[in-house]
Amino acid sequence: MSVYNVDAKTAHQWLSSGEAILIDVREPDEFSAEHIACAASVPLAHIPDLFDQMHVPKGRKIIFQCLMGGRGNRACVALPANHAGEYDVYNIEGGITAWKQAGLPVVGSSDPVLPIFRQVQMVVGALVVALVVLGFVGLTLGFVLAGILGAALFVAGITGWCGLAMLLRRMPWNHA
Numbered sequence: 758m759s760v761y762n763v764d765a766k767t768a769h770q771w772l773s774s775g776e777a778i779l780i781d782v783r784e785p786d787e788f789s790a791e792h793i794a795c796a797a798s799v800p801l802a803h804i805p806d807l808f809d810q811m812h813v814p815k816g817r818k819i820i821f822q823c824l825m826g827g828r829g830n831r832a833c834v835a836l837p838a839n840h841a842g843e844y845d846v847y848n849i850e851g852g853i854t855a856w857k858q859a860g861l862p863v864v865g866s867s868d869p870v871l872p873i874f875r876q877v878q879m880v881v882g883a884l885v886v887a888l889v890v891l892g893f894v895g896l897t898l899g900f901v902l903a904g905i906l907g908a909a910l911f912v913a914g915i916t917g918w919c920g921l922a923m924l925l926r927r928m929p930w931n932h933a
Contacts, residue, residue: 782804782823822853
């Protein structure tokens with residue numbers, strides 16, 4: 758299996774002609790907020806199982822896409838080795854961001870709602886900073902609570918379950 762990068766306009770041409778399929782490897786909330794019309798949503802964690810979930814015709818190019826290109830590149834590498842040589846695999850350089858900058862269409866709202874993942878990062882980051890400041894002021898509990906938040910992020914990363922993300926999804930600013 759060969760892995761290549763492709764620019765957004767070339768990817769658009771391939772998709773329009775039916776030469777390729779597009780797989781969006783972002784999380785479901787990112788996909789539902791905005792995506793490329795012909796993209797299939799398969800989060801990065803599920804890419805190793807891609808060929809069990811989808812019947813990809815032999816000889817068709819597979820294009821992965823994410824927000825900026827990093828996860829798309831990881832998806833290219835994560836495909837099972839037993840399918841090597843069957844497909845040419847591409848990553849859209851710059852992801853959906855480059856796609857939009859090229860003036861290509863997307864489906865979804867133009868509302869500037871931040872993805873849940875970024876909201877979690879902002880909330881936890883702000884709490885850790887505040888708790889560390891409290892720790893330096895003399896409240897040792899601040900350091901303890903900052904450590905607990907770090908452990909919670911670690912568990913969320915390992916398991917894929919994040920209680921704060923579930924809570925944030927219910928907030929009014931995350932509903933259109």
